[in-house]
Amino acid sequence: MDPIERCSSVDKKTAFLTEEIEIKNKAHILYTYHSEESYVNNACSYIMTGISIDHHVIIIENDSLTKKIQEKLTGTLSEEEFGKVHFFNNYDYYMANNHFHIDRVIENFDQVLAPLMHQNLSVRTWAHVEWPVEKNISQKLIDFEQIADREVNKHGTISVCAYDGNNMSASLQNKLMEWHEYFMTDDALVRSYLYRGNDAILPSLSDQKKQDKKVERQLFAKNEQLQSFMKQNLDSVMIVGQDEKVIYINHIFEETFGWSAQDILGLNVYELPVAPSVDKEMVEQKEMPIKKSDSIYKVECTRQTKYGKDIKVLQTCFPFRDEDDQIFAWVIILRDQTERYQVQDLLLQSDKLSIAGELAAGIAHEIRNPVTAIKGFLQLLNADGKNVRTYYSVMASEIERIELILSELLVLAKPQTTDYKSNNLITLIKDVITLLDAQANMNGVQIKTKWVNEGIHVKCDVNQMKQICINFIKNGIEAMDSGGVLTVMVEQNENDILLSFIDEGKGIPETILKKLGQPFFTTKENGTGLGLMVSKKIIEDHLGSMKIYSKIGEGTTIEVRLPIR
Structure with missing residues (x-):
């Protein structure tokens, strides 16, 4: 069976890149990747291509990506x-004692190749080059690749040298292309027009002219592709020159924001009507790491x-560089998130309605108790006019409890605008426990709380924070079929607040634990799978994080970390 058919999880666009150019038995390929997902796909396709023609494949990789490749x-x-x-x-291979030693790396290369070469086996290699921060590291990498190119030609292997394109400059990439016959990106493989191999034989004048014309055609093609990208892009695109003035917008920008090119071109990027309140100092701070590493800056904004x-x-921002590796313009892409937020709001509301429906039985039980008490006292009042103040006091207390429960229920049912304010987290949790006490009692579950300080405050939307607490407490109650103790614990650290929900249920198997939070994945008979996903999104919107730990037979702990702001 064809290897592509056997691995449908590998994108066909990335599969078998080594077949795009006729590579017979040896090749030195420079791969600069920008997407980890594409990187893993390309590594897998490279391995499968080798296996399909009876090659042994040597993978020199870090532990994290090795695991992902093996899983795929x-x-x-x-x-x-x-x-x-x-x-x-690859740490042992490249960074022994936190130093990049060229001789040691070449020696390691020979050592891993030798056992296979001695058996006359065909071999291909894939090496993820990582390096420590040290003086003159760029020149060391260039010198290393020059020697490595000689070794690849000597051994007659196909070898990929993979570099993280987010962590290298364009000038370093060009220098490395001089010692690689092929250049590869996440979705393309081409011959390196800068390659100086084959003993660096100088071409004849006519050959040089041919090469110059070829480079000229490639540059023209790249310019055409860039123009097409700008015009055909479905997102709003804006280009800003080094003088901070807008030099280009595409037609999608005009359609989305209503301003024409005539309105926008020539304006200072910090004075655009589309962004009336941009903080120039903050933007310049964000630009600094991008200028150094060619990384991409993304931010959600209005x-x-x-x-x-x-x-x-x-909003995505990245630089354009010239042939001297100098930034001459900035590209800003604005992707409309309206539909995504509408879907999120629908999911949030769906989860609220689901919670309200599930709580109905508990709420009915909780309200019936005070109503019964009030009814009894009214009958006593009718029969006996004495001790009226005592009766009134008890009835007022019960009515206040009904009001509290109904107000909590209305929080879930009523659409709310997001409002981030400093709120007392302990008070918020107590309100939620009041709402869920009845359901806990009916399931034989005791809710215990643990905190040192009752004055712990967190900047949050109070309704959304109550929603995640309700979700996690309900999950804990439902996890304990035979009753038990559910502990809600709050700890305040120097930089964050840790909120833990600890149950004594059966625990969650590892296979299911990995899938939790996926849309519509649920282990409950009548569940929707939305609760955990919505809760996770709310936590992320609050700049927090969530982790779930579970042991079979011992129970589950959900940890929510929220920043102190």
């Missing part, structure tokens, strides 16, 4: 085929149309 290949390669893939740790409508957008 599991179920695709047979045990015998897996035996032809040899993994080595922009304004010509007609005063606010639009939530994902």
Whole structure:
């Protein structure tokens, strides 16, 4: 069976890149990647291509990506085929004692190749090059790749040297291309027009002219592709020059925000009507790491149309560099997030309604008790006019309890605007426990609380924070079929607040634990799978994080960390 058919999880666009150019038996390939997902896909396709032509494959990789590659290949390669893939740790390979020693790296390369070469086996290698921060590291990498190119030609292997494109400059990339016959990105493989290999033989004048014309055609093609990207892009695109003035917007920008190119071109980027309140100092701080590493800056923010409508957008910013590796312009892409937020709001409301429905029985029980008490006291009042003040006091207390329960229920049912304020987290939790006490009692569950300080405050939307507390406490109650203790614990640290929900249920198997939080995945008979996903999104919106720990037979702990702001 064709290897692509056997591994449908590998994108066909990335599969078998080494077949795009006729590579017979040896090649030195420079791969600069920007997407980890594409990187893993390309590594897997490279391995499967090798296996399909009976190659042994040496993978020099870090532990994290090794695990992801192995997981992706599991179920695709047979045990015998897996035996032809040899993994080595790239830290030991490149960064022994936190220094990049060229001689040691070349020696390591010979050592991993030798056992296979002695058996006259065909070999291909894939090495993820990582390096420590040290003086002159760029020149060391260039010198290393020059020697490595000679070694690849000597051994007659196909070798990929993979670099994180987010952590290297364009000038370093160009220098490394001089010692690689091929250049590869996440979705393309081409010959390196800068390659100086084959003993660096100088071409004839006519050959040089041909090469110059080829480079000229490539540059023209790249310029055409760039123009097409700007015009055909479905997102709003804006280009800003080094003088901070807008030099280009595409037609999607005009359609989305209502301003024409004539209105926007030539304006200072910090004075655009589309972003009336941009903080120049903050933007310049964000630009600094981008200028150094060519990384991409992303932020969610609000922009304004010509007609005063606010639009939530994902703003992406990255630099354009010239042949001397100098920034000459900035590209800003604004992706409209309106539909995504509408879907999130629908999910949030759906989860609220689901919670309200599930709580109905407990709420009915909780309200019936005070109503019964009030009814009894009214009958006593009718029969006996004495001790009226005592009766009134008890009835007032019970009525206040009904009001509290109903107000908590209305919080869930009524659409709310997001309002981040400093709120007392302990008071908030107590309100939620009041609402859920009846359901806990009916299930034989005791809710215990643990905190040192009752004055712990967190900046949050009170309704959304109550929603996640209700979700996690309800889950804990439902996890204990035979009753038990559910502990809600709050700890305040120097930088954050840790909120823990600890149950004594059966625990969650590892296979299910990995899937929790996926849309519509649920272990409950009548569950929707939305509760945990919505809670996770709320926590992330509050700049927090969530972790779930579970042991079979011992129970589950959900930890929520919220920043102190």
